[in-house]
Amino acid sequence: MIVNHIFSKRQSIATYTIQELSSLIKSGQVKLREVNKLHVRAIKKYILENVLTEQIYIPPMVANVDSLGTDKPKELTIIDGNQRLRAFCQIEEMGCRAAKSDNEEEMKKGYKLLHFVMNTEVAIQLFEGLSKEDADQLYIDLNTKGKKVALSKRIAFDSRKELNVITNTILKSNKQLKLAGVEIEKRAVVRPTNKKLLSLSHLRQIVAIFLTGKMIYRPNDDYYDTHLEAQEYIKLINRWFHELFRLYPAERIGDFNESVIANYPLLVSIAYYANNGLEQFSLEERKQELVQRMRRLNNVDFNRLNPVWKEFKGTARLGFYYLSNDKETIEKLVSWLENQGR
Template sequence: MIINEVFSKRQSIVTYTLNELSALINNGQVKLRQVNKLHVRAIKRYILENVLTEQIYFPPLVANVAYLGTEKPQELTIIDGSQRLAAFCQIEETGYRVAKSDHHEEMKKGYKLIHFAQHTEVAIQIFEGLSQEESDQLYIDLNTKGKKVALSKRIAFDSRKELNIITNTILKMNTQLKTAGVEIEKRAVIRPANKKLLSLSHLRQIVAIFLTGRMVFRTIEERYEPHLRAEDYVQLINTWFHELFRLYSPEKIGNFQISMLANHPLLVSVAYFANKGLGKKGLEEREQELFKRMRRLKDVDFNRQNPIWKEFRGTARAGYYYLANDKGNIEKLVNWLEEQGGE
C-alpha cells in the first residue's frame, strides 16, 4: 500500500471487494453517514440498467481512519460515498431477486448482477487522522465545489439515454432548426432580446413528447417504453419541424416581437397537439396523422398581435404577453388548437 502526504495529511488509495465491505459493515467496523433510501435505490437502478454492458462508473469513496499502516485498514469512517456503499452491499440480494424473473432479459441482468457483486472491487481514498470538523468540511467541499456538467455536454456525450441521443441528432442534422436557433450556452431564453426559438432543455422536452406520446411538463427521467426505433422518432420530429416552419418561417419564428410561437407554452402545445393519442401507433400512421394535423393549422394566425392569446392565462409585461407555463393553460391551448384544426 502506497501512502502519500498531501498538505500534511497522509492518504492512500485502497481497494476492497464488496464482500469485504459488507462484512466490515455488518461487524460495525464501517461508519456511514445518514443514508437516503431513494438515493440508494436510484444507484441500484443505475447499476442494474447498465450491468449487461458493464458501463458502470463510480468515483472512489472517501474515508477517514485513525492510522494508516502497511495493512489494509479494517475500521473506516466514510466521509463521502455512504449512499453508494449502501447500494453496493444490497446488489447481490437484488441480483438473486431479479434472477427469478420470468423475462429472459431481466433474468440475465440478475445473474450478471450476482457475478458483479461477487467479483467487483471498490476503490476508497483514505485519509489519516482527520478531525470531525475537517471530515465535515471535506464532505461539503466534495459535494459543492465540483462543477456541474452543462446540459449541452450531457446531451452531446450521453451514450445511454435515448432522449439525449435523439435530441443531439436533431440538433446536429436539422438545418431549419439551426436557422430558427437553439440556445445552448444559456440555461434559458430571455424574451424578447433572445430571438432563438428555444433552449436546449425545451428541445429535449419536445423530443420527450414524441417519445412518450403524452404531454411532458418537465424533462422525463423515469423509465418509459419506446414503441419505435430511435431513427423513427428522429424522422417524426424532423417532419414536425418541417411542418412547423411551413406555419412560420424559421428566420422569424423565434422573434417574440412578431411570433407567438416564440412563447414556449404555445410551442409545446403544438407539439402535443400533433402527437396526442398517437404514442403507440406505428411510424407510417403517426407520420400521416401528424402531417394532417399540422396542415390543418395553416389558417391559424400565430402573430403576437392576434387578440386571441389574451383569452389564455398569462402575464403582460412591457407590451408583451407571456403565456402561463402550467398544465391547465397548456391543456386549454391544446383544446383550442384541436378546434382550429378540426375537419
C-alpha cells in the first residue's frame, strides 16, 4: 500500500471486498455515521436493478484511520460512504435469504448477489489521524463543493432511464423541434429575449406526460408504469410535435412577441390535453386520438394578444402576459382546450 503526504496529513487508498467490509462492520471495526434510510434504499435498488448485467459503478469512499502502515487498516471510521456501506450489508443479507428460496428465479438472483458481495472490491481513500472537526469538515466539503452534473449531460449520458433516453432521441432526431429551438445551456428560457420554444428540462417534462399520463411530474420520480415500447413513445411524441407545428409554425412558435404557446404553461397544457386518459391505449389508438384532439384546436387563436389568455391566472409585465405555472392554472387551461376541441 502506497502512502502519500498531502499537506499535513498522510493518505492512501485501499480496496476491500464487500464481504470483508461487511464482516468488519459486524465486528465493530468499521464505524459508521447515522444513515439516511431512503438513500440506502435507493442504492440497494440501483444494485438490484443492475447486478445481473454487472453494470454497477461505485465511487470511492472516504475514511479516517489512526495509522497508515504497509498493510491496509482493519479499523476505520467512515467519513463519506456510510449509505453505500449500509446498503452493501443489507444486500448480503438479502442474497443469503434469496439463495435459500424455493423459487428458482429468487435463488438465482440470491446467488448472483452473493457472488457480487464476495467478488466486488470497492475503493476507500484513507486519511491518517484526522480530528473529529477535520473529519466533519471534510464530509461537508465532499458533499457541497462538488459540481453538479448538468441536466444536458445527465440526459445525454444516462442510458438506464427510459425518460432520458427518449428525451435525448427526440432532441437529436426531430428536425422541426430543432427549428423551434431547445435551450440546452440555460436552465430557463427567459421571455421575450429567448425565442427558443422550450428548455431541455421542459422537454423532459413533456416526454414524461406521454410516459406517465401525469400532468405534474417530478423528474426524480422513478416509480411509474409504461405501456408502450420506447420506440413507440418516440413515434407518438414526434407525431404530437408535428401536429403542434401545424397549429403554429416551428420557426415562430417560440417568439413570445406573437406566439402564446411560448408561454410554457400553455404548451404543457396542450401536451396533457392531447394525452389525457390515453396512457393505457395502444400506439395506433393513441396516435389516432391524439391527431383528432390536436386538429380540433385548428380554430384557436394562439396569438399572444388574444384577450382570452388574460382570463387565466398570470402576471402582466412590460406589455407581456405570463401565465402562471401552477397546477390550478394548468388544469383550467386543459379544461378550456377540451371545450374548444368539442
